[in-house]
Amino acid sequence: MARIGVESGPITWQQAERRCEWKGGHLAVIESSTENFLLYSAMKAKGYENAYFGFSDESSEVNWKWVDGTSTAYTNWHSGEPNNQDGIEHYAMFYEKFQDGTWNDADGIIDAGCAYICEWDDPTDKISQGDSFTDQQLRIIAKDLGVPDDLNVEIKQYPKTYWKAAGLWDIYVEVLLDGKVIASGSFDVETGEMGRNLYIYSH
Ligand SMILES: [Ca+2]
Ligand SMILES: [Ca+2]
Structure with a gap:
């Protein structure tokens, strides 16, 4: 079970x-x-x-x-x-x-x-949550932002303190294709809640 x-x-x-x-x-x-x-x-x-x-x-x-x-x-x-x-x-x-x-x-x-x-x-x-995302979590995030699995992208994450000033989010993630940001999101590490503050990928 x-x-x-x-x-x-x-x-x-x-x-x-x-x-x-x-x-x-x-x-x-x-x-x-x-x-x-x-x-x-x-x-x-x-x-x-x-x-x-x-x-x-x-x-x-x-x-x-x-x-x-x-x-x-x-x-x-x-x-x-x-x-x-x-x-x-x-x-x-x-x-x-x-x-x-x-x-x-x-x-x-x-x-x-x-x-x-x-x-x-x-x-x-079970993935333990921490101050940064694992590669597996980053792949899930990219997929959730609409980036196809087969696209050869680079995924960057910025430190937990990045959005502390705003008091809203803890980690900022960027998905890059050929050095250009095609999608990004900000995340609350505690809840996994995502704020989709930018999404510009399109076919
Ligand atoms: Ca019904
Ligand atoms: Ca139905």
Whole structure:
């Protein structure tokens, strides 16, 4: 059984997935009724009634996919769900109205009273946070800024104190291609929160 963690927002589903990746995991993937029961119980034990995990049809309506590409026949939708209400429901979740642990699709806004569930397939993958980013974290950051994986870029990070004067962010990251900055962002080391203060990459 993979190790799991239940965390709270307010953030979006996409940010939640990035935070899970940040820590070396991903939003939880549910492959059996046993696992569903364990995750649902873990959420309730943490005091939450609603929680998102890693199942979405955001890229193609009705084509539900797990974040890590897992292919499994298991689903546990509540009767009448997913209903894609108002055309904006693309993220599966445990829902307070369905006390049997069945799923609802909802809008992916993780606000007060809502949580998201991360999963680590290998607990030893967990990245420790510090005063600078690891190469792996920098690659995740570049990807999050929209830089394709196959682009041969240089990624620079500036010290933790860089933005202390502003009192907002701790580390500033620049992505360079042929010596030119094509993307940048500033990051709170504690939370992994990113401020996208510049993004100029385009095809
Ligand atoms: Ca949908
Ligand atoms: Ca729904």
